[in-house]
Amino acid sequence: MNGYTRRSAFAAFGSALTAGLQWRLLICWVLITLLPTLVVALPVWHVFDSLLAQSVHADTWAQHFDGLMFRDVMSEAQRGSALNGAFVAGLLLTVFLSPFLTGMVIASGRAGRSLGFGGLMQGGGTEYGRMFRLLLISFVPYGLFGFLAQTALNMGDTHADAALLPSEADLGTNLALGAAILCFVLAQSIVESARAQFMVDLGLRSALRALWRGFMQFLRRPFTTLGLYLAITVMGYALATVIASWRGHTTAAGGGGFVAAFAITQLGVMVVAWMRTARLYALAGVAQPTNARRRRTDFAPAL
Template sequence: MNNQKKRSSLAALAQGALGGLQWRLALLWILITLLPTAVAALPLWRALDQLLGRSVHADAWAVHFDGLMFGDTYNALTTNNAWTGMTLVAGVLVTLAVAPFLTGMVVAGGRANRALGFGGLLQGGATEYGRMLRLGILAWVPYALFIAAAFGMSSFADDKVDTSLLASRAEMVQHAALGLSVFCLVVAQSIVESARAQFIADIGLRSAFVALGRGFMQCVRRPFATLVVFAIVTGVGMALLTAIASWRGHTTATGGGLLAGFLIVQLGVVVVAWMRTARLLALSGLAAVSAQRRRRTDFASAL
């Protein structure tokens, strides 16, 4: 492939950061993610209301955190209440079910190379759902390798700690093992995200196996650029999410604070949507795709 189109890391980052600012996509993320949230939260909300709603201390607990109350409530919810865990499992399953649709909307927008309307995003999410689902299943291969590597490094670190004579050396070995485990997780996630980005870079791509292979080869051929793009976009997104979580934690759920807390959480969903979109668009900009492969299809033109 002599006529490949490659972008630098900075150009890919700029493309992803700006391309991720799509208000229609963010709004659809908010609406769709409300479904798994409701599945998990509404039964829990009802149980908490039965436990705490009639207490004379309810107003004080809504304003200030009470450790004793939290411990008693946790014990009441987890002791002889199997349905509590079932609702959380149901919420996770619904989240896993809608995740390929959310990713499919991002891929559809990237393939069209423009901001799509609501109809185009929904159509794209439905069209790409099967491929994103298959790729999500195949993603367990790099994740399994990461788990095996992390387990091996943890076992190696434990052996070194047992034979170490100095506490400082044992602590250093533990920190090194933790750092390598985090690095392996970043590499595994970079491979999976690069595989998803291949569907944006190559409109004619249909196979999840081929996409995963290309994602792996992208990390091999351009490891620094791939990891830098992934780390920067993820780091910015996580920093924003940390600030939003702190803001939500300092917002009391009394009066107008309930609505404010809900809106703050939805702002976090918008940040997640931007982070996922920016990451995929930036990684697709790093993909080496020939001009013959980067062609428009009937689906792309229909959007």
């Protein structure tokens, strides 16, 4: 064990919000995620430049979005395979880098303090194998809950086809969509709880055992686990939405506009990194220690 002590949900929530504000970790997250961004952005930039650079309307399009122009450009760009290959390469690189990003957070949590750049790089490399194995195993709960979500959506479509009134059809569709979203949230909270187990137990090596502990944590404390996951996730995406709106209203024309737009985008990346870090710290704060003598649940003792 690394000295983690289980705290109440409110204490874990409060400490996680500040624990996510590790500036070195946020900078590392931004720099590393720039790699798949460049893999996709450079070919897109080249295609757009070849199609639009010689147009007399290029300056106007750079300052104001034109839907007709965008449709024509995308239809022309999709004729080649360069963009498709760039998107696939960027996606694969993101998938293979994600365990390293998570590993940096896990290493920081295990150390119980903010690590330097060297410590973060070393920690990400050390934890990469465990995080990658957990990523592979996580397809099991994602697949299971994905099947349940698809079943709910199919039932909603069946109910909508049999409904006599449009309001009844809309109700069934909305309920099915809500059930599908709930399935995703449940799967994600279990997987995040599994990742948090590595922060709690220094001796934990098995990704399968971590997933099992994350599942048991969800069963024992479902309201606490879901509450912490949803609270931090909603906060993170709310901030990211505000920043995305800010970026959408910022024209990336000229040197100053490009720098401002780039900085706003990276601020959004930092918000996502903070959200992921705070979420893991919060779930680790309420995790069940392996040597605990008393089981704590969200239910009454009689249950």
